[in-house]
Amino acid sequence: MTMSTAEETGGESSPWGEVTPEAARRLLVAAVDAFAERGYHATTTRDIAGRAGMSPAALYIHYKTKEELLHRISRIGHDRALLLLEAAADSDGTASERLAGAVRSFVRWHAEQHTTARVVQYELDALGEEHRTEIVALRRKSDAVIRRIISEGVRAGEFDVPDIPGTTLAVLSLCIDVARWFSAQGSRTPDEVGDLYADLVLRMVAGRGRELSGLRAQK
Amino acid sequence: MTMSTAEETGGESSPWGEVTPEAARRLLVAAVDAFAERGYHATTTRDIAGRAGMSPAALYIHYKTKEELLHRISRIGHDRALLLLEAAADSDGTASERLAGAVRSFVRWHAEQHTTARVVQYELDALGEEHRTEIVALRRKSDAVIRRIISEGVRAGEFDVPDIPGTTLAVLSLCIDVARWFSAQGSRTPDEVGDLYADLVLRMVAGRGRELSGLRAQK
């Protein structure tokens, strides 16, 4: 009966497989759920330990502070999101295809893992000074990836974008905010949202005439 | 020396003029600043009272609880935002012009009053049950306003939007998220962001060919 509570976490398979002592992983998953539901500051260490089926003191064997838990979550989440973006950016294809791919998988992650993403994206300044600057560096890399694709699309004549930094910001902002409103019991699947958003983003950067030809072909 | 701290609030003139006992207004403005900086749950009533230059107990003369303060802020903020949207929606002009106007003033408000907007948009579920449902009703009205403009644009043949509810959601999401990232010491003015976003949104709904003709004419 050790695994009574924390079994059903987000529907997703195992994004936390890398967290090695099994008890530490249970605590971390419990913390993600609690932070996402109530927010970092409104979550108590007793609540986290309780969800993981442990006593309040057990938490401090695996993590020094509550803030370290948040940092671990934020770090792993940002690493994963950045990886998705870079994979899409480094793939073959036109700038349109790569931008659509990046948006699609970035958005899909924010929807599927919306509980993790909410913590990752909206509890940023609950982090301590050093941890926050470390995370901010990762976010700047995400920004650079998107900006690079857009710039290349402009240079190749595929896109018409008067304000590249501004549009980059808007694209990222649009994707990130998915974590705020997405709900698993809503009517849209993560894939549907990903496709919709990829289309919307291509429209934001598209040149005058045609261009959005065969891009929203099949689902 | 009574007005030492709370003088500079957001740069804006007086969005809280309607809050009538002057001491109550000072407390409310202090609460907006504190909630925006640290979040509702991380803010103490002592901090709010301190910023307003009062003792902790003074707060409870004007407000029953800390949650009532948040509700007052959220209510006034949502009323204001909804008013801006409705004004733009009810004005004369094509659907494109009205959509651009709505996005422009909605975004401008989120940038200018980004400290208020942050509280209004991101501390929603710190509200109690009854207060939250009241606020959620206001948000549904905002959604309806945008959806109406887009629908009319589609019916008039101005827009090409395959998924009206989804696009409505994305437009609102994009605007709202401005409150998260906008910073007064950033390089963009609220007006610039408003213009940029109005352009991006028009691109999201534009039909195939021309259409975005004279719409991003001057800066």
Added chain:
DNA sequence: CGGACCCCTAAGCGCTTGCTCAGCTTCGGG
């Protein structure tokens, strides 16, 4: 001059918070 009224403070109550610590159990190796 007296007292009702309003706005505010000093003090503090009851409770919860993040975190600690002595001690119990389990288990593999000599």
Added chain:
DNA sequence: CCCGAAGCTGAGCAAGCGCTTAGGGGTCCG
């Protein structure tokens, strides 16, 4: 059979929380 390391718990500490209460000064009207 004993040992030490590792994982966990029950009890609890100091600090901070939201909120209350008794009372102190102004001001205005009788």
